[in-house]
Amino acid sequence: MRLETFNTAALLTALGLATWGATVRMAPSQPEAHLVVAPSAAPHATELTDARGQVVPVAAYQRIVSINSVADPILLELVPPEHLIAVTGYSRDTHPEGYRFGTRPTVAQSSDIEIILSLKPDLVIGSRFADESFMARLREAGIAVFDPGDLRGVTTTLHTIQTLGQLLAQPERAARVAHDYQMRLTALASAVPEDERVPGIWLTLYGDALYGGTTGSSYGDMLHYSGIIDLAAQAGYRDWPQFSLEELLTLDPPLVVTGSGMGTPLCSHSTLKQLACCQAGGRVVEVPGKYHSDPGLGIVHAALGVQQLVHPTHAETLLTGPHSQVDVSP
Numbered sequence: 001m002r003l004e005t006f007n008t009a010a011l012l013t014a015l016g017l018a019t020w021g022a023t024v025r026m027a028p029s030q031p032e033a034h035l036v037v038a039p040s041a042a043p044h045a046t047e048l049t050d051a052r053g054q055v056v057p058v059a060a061y062q063r064i065v066s067i068n069s070v071a072d073p074i075l076l077e078l079v080p081p082e083h084l085i086a087v088t089g090y091s092r093d094t095h096p097e098g099y100r101f102g103t104r105p106t107v108a109q110s111s112d113i114e115i116i117l118s119l120k121p122d123l124v125i126g127s128r129f130a131d132e133s134f135m136a137r138l139r140e141a142g143i144a145v146f147d148p149g150d151l152r153g154v155t156t157t158l159h160t161i162q163t164l165g166q167l168l169a170q171p172e173r174a175a176r177v178a179h180d181y182q183m184r185l186t187a188l189a190s191a192v193p194e195d196e197r198v199p200g201i202w203l204t205l206y207g208d209a210l211y212g213g214t215t216g217s218s219y220g221d222m223l224h225y226s227g228i229i230d231l232a233a234q235a236g237y238r239d240w241p242q243f244s245l246e247e248l249l250t251l252d253p254p255l256v257v258t259g260s261g262m263g264t265p266l267c268s269h270s271t272l273k274q275l276a277c278c279q280a281g282g283r284v285v286e287v288p289g290k291y292h293s294d295p296g297l298g299i300v301h302a303a304l305g306v307q308q309l310v311h312p313t314h315a316e317t318l319l320t321g322p323h324s325q326v327d328v329s330p
Contacts (some may be wrong), residue, residue, distance in 0.1 A: 048167050051128065051149030052130050052135070060169045061123040061144070064115055067107050068127045069095070070151040070296035074161055075125065076100060078178045085117055096289050096301070117141060126165070153218045154185065157296045160242030184300045185225055188307060191314045193226030197230040198310060200277075203243070205262050210243045218295030218302075223257065225303035227311045245271050252276045256284045257306055258294065285309045 072091040126147035165174020213219025214232040267278035291302035
């Protein structure tokens with residue numbers, strides 16, 4: 001039985017191939033070695049080197065264009081709103097908090113270079129998926145271009161907050177943003193006791209293909225902070241593995257977290273319906289909204305949404321208790 005196509009964008013997100021952006025186990029303090037990120041600089045550095053090896057001056061930039069959907073909301077926290085003059089079309093038109101970007105112009109793809117040039121930016125925050133010839137043309141026009149590198153989860157998000165704070169001469173503000181982010185994640189991770197965490201996996205379907213998201217991706221983070229033991233990580237999978245039917249049957253997860261509308265085709269499949277998640281006592285949880293495709297600041301919302309479904313009592317206490325630390329307001 002062929003698995004139905006439900007959401008092309010979900011697959012692209014699961015594979016980490018989104019045009020404008022790209023998420024860790026218990027927030028390790030350093031990025032993983034295989035990730036390409038902008039290197040750190042001394043606290044009072046006058047220039048930074050980005051992920052492409054380009055040297056960019058530290059300055060209080062006044063006209064910033066972002067072609068990086070993960071960086072968009074971070075920039076909104078770091079600079080005066082009027083200094084962020086354009087963002088990605090995804091962030092303004094598709095992301096759940098797109099309203100925060102108002103009526104700013106958007107850039108749909110890196111080939112829209114004439115649109116970017118017409119905005120006369122003094123800084124463009126790039127993406128690892130942007131072609132180098134495009135980035136070079138912006139530099140030739142006298143525009144500072146900074147590529148923060150691979151953005152795929154908590155570790156890289158924290159690094160990006162710090163790096164952009166340095167680049168924009170806003171290190172104190174960046175420190176506050178990073179602290180708030182970590183506090184919310186810590187509260188989520190602490191809400192579910194270790195002995196009450198449940199085993200499961202992230203799974204998305206596209207046609208006949210089945211893709212996971214585990215250690216090295218934002219989905220691994222989402223599972224961890226929502227109180228789920230990642231069975232794929234325990235089995236040695238990384239990033240966004242493509243599972244065979246046999247591999248899934250071997251994992252046999254009692255819980256599957258997936259996107260909206262994907263539970264029915266999963267458990268009606270002639271083979272996959274044998275999985276424990278499709279049997280009595282098993283669960284297929286469909287993540288509400290689109291936060292699960294945000295590998296940056298949105299991980300807080302994504303994990304909270306899953307925790308509300310899988311551990312509703314703990315999530316309710318977290319949100320309403322006298323010492324609640326998970327403020328999910330923008």
